[in-house]
Amino acid sequence: MILAQFNLWVAEIRNDRARGASELARRALELLAEAARTLPAVDALEVRIGLSGLADALSAARPSMAPIGNLLRRWRDSSTPPADSTLAAARELAAEGAEALIAASRRAVTECAAHAARLLGPGRTVMTHSLSSTVMETCRLLKDDGLRMIVTEARPLGEGRQLVERLSAWRVPTTCITDAQMGLFVAQADAVLVGADSVLADGTVVNKAGTYPLALAARDRGVPFHVCCESFKWRAPDQPAPELEEMAAAELGMPDWPAVTVRNVYFDLTPARLVSAWIDETGARRPPAEP
């Protein structure tokens, strides 16, 4: 009964194509808090075992998305109830710990965006690819400061359109293009700003497929390329690069041709050498100067 519910929650995280990594990490913490309050248990040890198992499964559901694993690891470090506490105290510690991390994650997005907005400055044309909550928040901060945006649609599901819709509601002058036009339009931007699903310890950026060619085009045209994400998204040096998640080929809407394999890898890797600045809730970091 409990396992059936846990499985449904893990499947929700695994199958979500709409939310970015941070939002999904917060959703995973919400599920943990709900489990802490409601899972059938006779003592603190049962709560601990049940939540630990759920946290493991939620972390494994989206291996490309570092914040899920990172926030759940923090939750485990701070909020795993000791086996000798009362049942009620165990539930409370675990649930409040998860909720505190949700709040911290939200704050980090806001602080990232504030640093990004300061780095970009007013009156800029900014290009982005796909959808990122930190980029959207940065746009909100700059929307009355002469911001203009260039946004790719981000095939196959077109999350870029969600950002365009919001920008339109804010009346930010926005140019919306196919992914294939990125090389044409990047030269019109003062800067590129993208989010990240995760960042490797060496600064390599894991983000929606298309980010790497956009970074190449930005470098080729002399346009700064900034990455803005919470520190929760950084992987530790001992964490290997994630396997890049591949989604259903059906999302591309291709016929089923003999001898043809339709591929739908969601993320690509942008090497650190193409990044002008990494922005997190503590500020902007530039790459080390060339020797």
Next chain:
Amino acid sequence: MILAQFNLWVAEIRNDRARGASELARRALELLAEAARTLPAVDALEVRIGLSGLADALSAARPSMAPIGNLLRRWRDSSTPPADSTLAAARELAAEGAEALIAASRRAVTECAAHAARLLGPGRTVMTHSLSSTVMETCRLLKDDGLRMIVTEARPLGEGRQLVERLSAWRVPTTCITDAQMGLFVAQADAVLVGADSVLADGTVVNKAGTYPLALAARDRGVPFHVCCESFKWRAPDQPAPELEEMAAAELGMPDWPAVTVRNVYFDLTPARLVSAWIDETGARRPPAEP
């Protein structure tokens, strides 16, 4: 009456989104041949005036596509009937001249593809973007020699799918991807081979939007980037770079959002420094060695 027919023909060339530049150039020559045989005229001078006007309008219909202008210019140089010829001779000279150029253009595609196939060699994995008759012919030549292909869909209209369909019929193992995945897959290719809508005198390649970021990714991953097209597609040094054609925004299928401009530029420019070889019907040319 004649003008109405001419206008329909010019509109056909202007509005065609399916055919590449060479195919459209041959279609323009077919229309000239048909006009030569059928346009109402009392003498050779009237034939000459009518055809000359039609050739002008056909050339102007697709400014990004050099072969239309180039082949019609050749037709004008070789096949404009002298005003003192008989009416029948004038019709014949103009029509046969157009048909000879159609045959020469077809031969050039075949010869280009033969050179490209020789340059690539057997057992290769080749990546391409969009649809090109020379690339398709090259694939036909190599299809029984262990060829494997990686093909982008080429938004907004997805001409890449036409190539994939043909490759599937030939049982060439093919990977089909979104344009945004080009940076992920280029490293799996032994070479990139694209066609061109035109090539500027300095070697800059005008081709479907997305070609430039693909060339950047190929260079970044150390994969040769070859351009294969007939010499009819080269622009003379005194011809300026064409305005890059923009098609209806409706092709992207976006809603009509306030403050949002949807852009649909079909072509981008790939600088000569990213090209490993230009292949035409006379063979392959490498860029000059760095000084």
